[in-house]
Amino acid sequence: MIKLKINGQEHSWDGDPNLSLLWFLRDEAGLTGTKYGCGVALCGACTVIVDKEAARACITSVSDVVGREVTTIEGLHATGDHPVQKAWRQLNVPQCGFCQVGQIMQAAALLMENPKPSHDQIREAMSGNLCRCGCYQRIENAIHLASMGV
Amino acid sequence: MNILANPRKLRGFEQFVRPIKVEKVSRRSMLKALGIAGGFVLAAPVMSRPAFAAYQTGADKMPHGTVVDPRVFVAIAPDGIVTIVAHRAEMGTGVRTSLPLIVAEEMDADWSRVRVQQAHGDEVKYGNQDTDGSRSTRHYLLPMRQIGASARTMLEQAAAKRWGVPVTEVKAVNHEVLHDASGRRIGFGDLAADAGKEQVPAIDSLKLKDPKNFRYLGKGEIGIVDLHDITTGKAGYGADVRLPGMKYAVIARPPVTGGKLGSFDSADAMKVSGVEKVMEVKGWPWPSKFQPLGGVAVIARNTGAAIKGRDALKVTWDDGANGKYDSVAYRAMLEDAARKPGLVVRKEGDVDAALKSADRVIVGEYYLPHLAHVSMEPPAAVADVKGDRAEIWAPVQSPGGTREDVAKTLGIPEDNVTINMTLLGGGFGRKSKCDFALEAALLSKELNAPVKVQWTREDDVRHDFLHTVSVERIEAGLDKNGKVIAWRHRSVAPSIASTFAAGTVHQAPFELGMGLIDMPFEIANIQCENPEAAAHTRIGWFRSVSNIPRAFAVQSMVGELAHVTNRDQKEMLLELIGSPRIVDLSSVKDPWNYGEPYSSYPIDTARLRRVVELVADKGGWGRSVPKGHGLGIAVHRSFVSYIATIVEVAVDEKGKLTVPQVDTAIDCGTYVNPERIQSQIEGAAIMGLSLAKYGEITFKDGKVQQKNLDDFPLLRIDEAPLVTNVHIVPPGPDTPPSGVGEPGVPPFAPALINAIFAATGKRIRALPIGKQLET
Ligand code: FES
Numbered sequence: 001m002i003k004l005k006i007n008g009q010e011h012s013w014d015g016d017p018n019l020s021l022l023w024f025l026r027d028e029a030g031l032t033g034t035k036y037g038c039g040v041a042l043c044g045a046c047t048v049i050v051d052k053e054a055a056r057a058c059i060t061s062v063s064d065v066v067g068r069e070v071t072t073i074e075g076l077h078a079t080g081d082h083p084v085q086k087a088w089r090q091l092n093v094p095q096c097g098f099c100q101v102g103q104i105m106q107a108a109a110l111l112m113e114n115p116k117p118s119h120d121q122i123r124e125a126m127s128g129n130l131c132r133c134g135c136y137q138r139i140e141n142a143i144h145l146a147s148m149g150v
Numbered sequence: 151m152n153i154l155a156n157p158r159k160l161r162g163f164e165q166f167v168r169p170i171k172v173e174k175v176s177r178r179s180m181l182k183a184l185g186i187a188g189g190f191v192l193a194a195p196v197m198s199r200p201a202f203a204a205y206q207t208g209a210d211k212m213p214h215g216t217v218v219d220p221r222v223f224v225a226i227a228p229d230g231i232v233t234i235v236a237h238r239a240e241m242g243t244g245v246r247t248s249l250p251l252i253v254a255e256e257m258d259a260d261w262s263r264v265r266v267q268q269a270h271g272d273e274v275k276y277g278n279q280d281t282d283g284s285r286s287t288r289h290y291l292l293p294m295r296q297i298g299a300s301a302r303t304m305l306e307q308a309a310a311k312r313w314g315v316p317v318t319e320v321k322a323v324n325h326e327v328l329h330d331a332s333g334r335r336i337g338f339g340d341l342a343a344d345a346g347k348e349q350v351p352a353i354d355s356l357k358l359k360d361p362k363n364f365r366y367l368g369k370g371e372i373g374i375v376d377l378h379d380i381t382t383g384k385a386g387y388g389a390d391v392r393l394p395g396m397k398y399a400v401i402a403r404p405p406v407t408g409g410k411l412g413s414f415d416s417a418d419a420m421k422v423s424g425v426e427k428v429m430e431v432k433g434w435p436w437p438s439k440f441q442p443l444g445g446v447a448v449i450a451r452n453t454g455a456a457i458k459g460r461d462a463l464k465v466t467w468d469d470g471a472n473g474k475y476d477s478v479a480y481r482a483m484l485e486d487a488a489r490k491p492g493l494v495v496r497k498e499g500d501v502d503a504a505l506k507s508a509d510r511v512i513v514g515e516y517y518l519p520h521l522a523h524v525s526m527e528p529p530a531a532v533a534d535v536k537g538d539r540a541e542i543w544a545p546v547q548s549p550g551g552t553r554e555d556v557a558k559t560l561g562i563p564e565d566n567v568t569i570n571m572t573l574l575g576g577g578f579g580r581k582s583k584c585d586f587a588l589e590a591a592l593l594s595k596e597l598n599a600p601v602k603v604q605w606t607r608e609d610d611v612r613h614d615f616l617h618t619v620s621v622e623r624i625e626a627g628l629d630k631n632g633k634v635i636a637w638r639h640r641s642v643a644p645s646i647a648s649t650f651a652a653g654t655v656h657q658a659p660f661e662l663g664m665g666l667i668d669m670p671f672e673i674a675n676i677q678c679e680n681p682e683a684a685a686h687t688r689i690g691w692f693r694s695v696s697n698i699p700r701a702f703a704v705q706s707m708v709g710e711l712a713h714v715t716n717r718d719q720k721e722m723l724l725e726l727i728g729s730p731r732i733v734d735l736s737s738v739k740d741p742w743n744y745g746e747p748y749s750s751y752p753i754d755t756a757r758l759r760r761v762v763e764l765v766a767d768k769g770g771w772g773r774s775v776p777k778g779h780g781l782g783i784a785v786h787r788s789f790v791s792y793i794a795t796i797v798e799v800a801v802d803e804k805g806k807l808t809v810p811q812v813d814t815a816i817d818c819g820t821y822v823n824p825e826r827i828q829s830q831i832e833g834a835a836i837m838g839l840s841l842a843k844y845g846e847i848t849f850k851d852g853k854v855q856q857k858n859l860d861d862f863p864l865l866r867i868d869e870a871p872l873v874t875n876v877h878i879v880p881p882g883p884d885t886p887p888s889g890v891g892e893p894g895v896p897p898f899a900p901a902l903i904n905a906i907f908a909a910t911g912k913r914i915r916a917l918p919i920g921k922q923l924e925t
């Protein structure tokens with residue numbers, strides 16, 4: 001039996017310990033905010049925060065996060081008012097929205113590590129998160145906005 | 151009025167209730183609204199949009215036309231909450247907000263007290279729901295205004311009756327009806343029951359709001375209704391649906407289109423922890439339309455186990471007739487075809503004679519490969535089939551078509567099929583095809599349990615309905631003064647129609663009409679030809695469709711002509727467009743014109759010229775740029791909108807390309823939400839740059855050679871244009887609305903290519919650019 005801590009809550013799992021965290025979150029724990037986009041760490045749609053760092057849930061196994069704190073979009077902020085979420089709304093960032101959870105989690109992790117990232121630092125940190133709708137200009141602007149405190 | 155929400159239908163939709171905002175309506179008010187709806191709905195006749203409209207669209211020629219009836223689209227609860235139905239698919243254009251916003255505007259409802267309810271797939275009830283072809287605002291601006299105006303009129307009539315005053319003395323203002331003379335006022339909620347008893351006014355008696363009194367339309371100040379849910383992870387997409395007892399399935403499909411399952415061995419797959427069953431899925435013979443390809447499904451307790459189980463399957467396939475499809479050989483075949491005469495689809499003057507007499511003939515031959523849609527959300531659908539009833543949850547662009555196809559596939563009546571429309575995590579035309587929902591339906595029927603079918607990204611790349619592959623060859627004849635006197639364009643590409651009918655070798659009118667036969671230049675001798683090409687894979691609509699290769703060819707050729715005649719690109723372009731006029735397409739048998747009547751939506755070269763001038767002005771055409779930088783321009787009319795783009799490119803010594811600035815001018819007629827127009831155009835620049843740099847699907851031995859986002863890369867944020875500016879042409883008072891979702895893409899790649907030429911002197915004639923600039 002594996003014990004996991006997700007958004008401050010205990011979860012247990014007695015299935016395949018190599019199951020990826022992504023499918024555990026979505027299918028077993030019902031936390032569908034985290035998205036599947038590629039399964040091989042190429043798109044960032046599945047980004048969650050493990051302890052204080054962004055991680056791709058699709059290539060993280062359930063057993064990898066034992067004893068660590070997993071934060072998903074559902075646990076990022078109780079009322080959805082994390083500065084990044086607020087900035088995203090202020091600038092109307094999303095189009096279809098599918099990639100945005102991953103983008104927001106990545107941006108939140110970036111700001112934890114670097115509260116005032118530069119243009120180049122934002123572009124580098126966010127380059128693993130694809131947006132097929134092409135919201136990149138607004139994503140960058142929203143991160144600047146969040147870093148200034150909305 | 152009516153309310154759609156039927157509590158039974160919300161099953162499995164627990165997470166969706168939030169985005170749809172129904173849960174904010176108290177249970178009491180919902181029940182009351184349902185009560186009001188009672189006999190009302192039964193009495194409601196389906197009305198078609200009337201002929202009095204200031205402009206005509208092709209809306210009524212779409213399957214099931216339009217329905218203009220407030221009782222179908224609007225519900226008012228006693229607490230004043232107005233629920234407006236969104237009947238089209240939301241895939242990122244903002245339509246789920248814009249169409250209800252139009253209704254709210256005409257009703258004079260307060261948007262903060264409006265909730266949006268997503269319709270099921272039911273075209274008899276709602277009219278056409280096929281969200282495709284950049285048609286939603288174009289076809290529904292007027293009907294939605296009429297629906298709102300009807301609802302407003304009914305509220306005003308009810309208030310006038312209650313006060314015993316003439317209806318001309320009352321007026322709906324901000325969610326209330328006012329009687330100025332007496333200072334009385336009454337809220338929409340208090341009037342709901344009475345208004346529901348009023349007769350629906352005749353459409354030609356309606357008085358639409360004066361646009362100068364609009365609070366919402368044309369302003370761009372209202373965020374999309376799903377904004378909060380998207381940013382908090384609550385927005386519900388296809389794969390987010392969960393039902394009690396639901397099984398998870400992934401499917402191994404034939405790697406060659408039209409191939410069949412040979413044999414399979416499931417022993418190892420069954421050993422994978424969490425795998426419950428392995429079973430065959432029925433496939434349809436090629437051309438298979440939107441029907442499933444067939445294969446072997448692995449059923450498991452979660453998606454991860456199902457994927458692992460599939461990896462462990464041993465399967466053999468019988469490849470069939472398309473097993474030899476090879477992109478290298480096919481390109482040579484297309485090029486060969488483009489160099490010989492083909493079916494003439496437009497002819498003005500005598501091109502052969504004019505080319506013969508020309509002082510110079512410039513030839514441009516352009517190659518554009520297959521593209522995969524790769525929306526960030528791979529296809530996924532949930533089905534719950536019980537006996538002769540089916541309920542589907544799926545991110546489909548055409549819920550009405552999906553309903554028909556599910557009914558046919560399962561052999562049950564359409565009335566027994568419920569299609570719940572989830573949000574789409576991108577569509578781009580891929581989700582116009584409901585094969586993935588049909589797979590879920592077939593599996594659920596067999597398993598007698600709810601099933602979710604998840605396509606992996608590999609499935610998505612390998613089994614897409616691909617954007618066509620084409621060779622576009624243009625010969626332009628110049629006279630001694632450098633004036634273009636002859637233009638022959640041969641376009642050869644497998645047609646989308648091949649997915650529906652065996653033996654298809656020519657493009658359909660809707661493809662020929664995307665930038666070939668509707669080419670707007672003022673040239674005395676024009677001939678367009680379409681040589682034969684047979685398809686060896688499923689071809690489908692991809693955002694902007696055939697406009698991508700046609701705009702690429704035509705606008706690249708403009709750049710080439712500017713160069714050989716030593717003229718400015720923009721001046722060359724304007725000269726070719728010629729005088730401001732309505733282009734005469736009488737020589738074309740079927741001009742198609744995006745399904746719109748030519749009278750309301752002609753090719754107007756004055757508008758084409760205007761976007762060129764506007765983008766040149768705002769985008770600083772002719773500005774001096776640093777060494778290694780270049781400016782390129784292109785214009786294209788598609789989906790009856792006019793769009794011009796200027797790209798500034800920088801190419802370094804190693805051939806690495808960056809895009810410092812993009813400017814786009816769009817004339818899409820009357821519009822609803824300029825902020826969403828801007829986001830669509832920003833996104834189109836990204837998609838255009840992505841396909842120009844990287845987009846290519848190739849085949850070998852009938853199989854797609856790419857598999858995921860490593861070998862079919864998409865543009866990333868660190869390569870995105872630094873600035874994309876969008877300039878919207880203010881509409882004339884009577885300019886009908888036109889498309890926005892797609893038209894932004896086609897001019898991007900040729901503007902980029904023209905810019906690269908300006909920067910480097912290198913002319914790129916085949917996409918993707920790939921390593922072509924590397925030194
Ligand atoms: S799903 Fe994990 S990076 Fe794409």
Ligand code: FES
Nearest residue numbers: 096097099131133
């Ligand atoms: S908003 Fe659609 S993929 Fe990013």
